[in-house]
Amino acid sequence: VTVARDPISGRGNLGYNRMLRIDRTHFGFNVNEWRDVGTFWKSREDPDAPFPVVLAIGLDPAVMIAAGVKTPVDELFIAGAIRGRGIEVCRATTVDVDVPVDAEVVVEGLLHPTVRKSEGPLAEFHGYHGEPWNSPTFEVTAISWRDDPIYQTIVPGSFEHIYLGNVLPREPLLRRFVRHLDPAADVHIPPYANGFLAVVQIDRDNPGGPKNLALAAMAAHLNVRHVVVVDRDVDMYQASEVQWALTNRVHWPEDVFTVPGAQGHEMDPVGNLRGIGTKVGFDATYKRERREYGERVSYPAVNLSNYLS
Ligand SMILES: Cc1cc2nc3c(=O)[nH]c(=O)nc-3n(C[C@H](O)[C@H](O)[C@H](O)COP(=O)(O)O)c2cc1C
Numbered sequence: 001v002t003v004a005r006d007p008i009s010g011r012g013n014l015g016y017n018r019m020l021r022i023d024r025t026h027f028g029f030n031v032n033e034w035r036d037v038g039t040f041w042k043s044r045e046d047p048d049a050p051f052p053v054v055l056a057i058g059l060d061p062a063v064m065i066a067a068g069v070k071t072p073v074d075e076l077f078i079a080g081a082i083r084g085r086g087i088e089v090c091r092a093t094t095v096d097v098d099v100p101v102d103a104e105v106v107v108e109g110l111l112h113p114t115v116r117k118s119e120g121p122l123a124e125f126h127g128y129h130g131e132p133w134n135s136p137t138f139e140v141t142a143i144s145w146r147d148d149p150i151y152q153t154i155v156p157g158s159f160e161h162i163y164l165g166n167v168l169p170r171e172p173l174l175r176r177f178v179r180h181l182d183p184a185a186d187v188h189i190p191p192y193a194n195g196f197l198a199v200v201q202i203d204r205d206n207p208g209g210p211k212n213l214a215l216a217a218m219a220a221h222l223n224v225r226h227v228v229v230v231d232r233d234v235d236m237y238q239a240s241e242v243q244w245a246l247t248n249r250v251h252w253p254e255d256v257f258t259v260p261g262a263q264g265h266e267m268d269p270v271g272n273l274r275g276i277g278t279k280v281g282f283d284a285t286y287k288r289e290r291r292e293y294g295e296r297v298s299y300p301a302v303n304l305s306n307y308l309s
Contacts, residue, residue: 001016001055001063001064003098003100004051004097005052006036007043007044013074014063016067016165018119018120019138020120020135026138027138028117029136032267034070042113050111051113052108053095053111054106054107055107055108056100056103057151059104062080062087063100065078068164068165070169089101094141104145104149105143107140112137112139113136115137119132119133119135120135123157125166126267127194129157159191170224173221177217177219177220180216181216182213186202192239196226198224198228200213201230211283214228225270227279227280227281228246229281230245230249230285231286233295242284249284249286251287256280256281257280257281258279259278264276
């Protein structure tokens with residue numbers, strides 16, 4: 001987890017940045033657009049000057065979940081809310097940044113925004129190794145660790161990466177956007193689609209409603225490129241159920257719409273290098289007004305102990 005401090009307001013920030021070792025004291029440090037750490041160094045009088053950051057390794061899961069959230073407050077407050085108590089911090093030894101005291105290993109250093117090096121390819125959330133990026137370099141100024149430290153890593157390009165970065169912090173955000181339109185709507189970001197897909201579940205009422213909800217979900221977070229809107233009789237947590245709705249409830253010419261030239265994530269493998277791509281909405285709800293098919297087949301659950309002894 002990267003810990004930094006806003007030079008203007010003084011508030012802290014948590015995030016994640018992949019790093020590629022260059023030599024014993026230097027790493028390539030990946031920063032996508034709109035990350036707070038990048039906004040911080042650019043907001044200074046001299047945006048090219050070295051910028052202090054700390055890497056905290058081996059942390060309370062509450063801190064790790066909070067670090068995936070993008071918000072203009074110090075994510076340590078979110079960690080404290082999850083944990084039910086404040087997260088204790090202490091000042092780093094060579095840079096002016098506060099780090100959680102429970103960290104197993106703390107690496108302090110300076111980001112050099114203008115010293116760019118090729119960094120990557122590394123395993124990414126989309127499931128590819130991706131391409132190298134021309135990234136700032138991080139210079140280590142101090143390392144400290146607990147006795148017998150546990151080196152905790154995150155397996156990149158796996159569900160762990162996706163849950164921390166794309167599911168846990170984003171579902172509440174999307175829920176807020178869609179519930180602005182429909183207070184009863186539910187949202188799921190399935191990990192199997194790497195954060196590029198959101199499923200919205202509703203009690204269908206107005207025939208135009210599903211498309212508006214899809215627009216709200218794709219606007220809520222730039223990674224979301226596909227939105228499928230389903231009814232309550234579809235289990236949105238099961239990929240096979242979502243696929244069933246897509247196959248049996250979508251008449252493509254009427255129920256699919258695209259938003260070309262929309263902003264996505266710049267690592268999205270189907271967008272361009274600035275993340276510009278086409279977002280797609282699928283109204284996979286049952287359109288009774290089009291054709292009546294009755295209810296879905298379902299059978300009552302069987303209690304096997306009534307039959308087997
Ligand atoms: C395991 C993991 C690795 C990540 N790697 C990077 C990265 O290399 N570069 C980047 O810009 N964001 C990366 N992210 C995403 C951001 O750090 C994260 O979304 C963070 O919340 C940004 O919020 P902030 O702008 O408030 O700091 C990663 C997220 C996770 C969970």
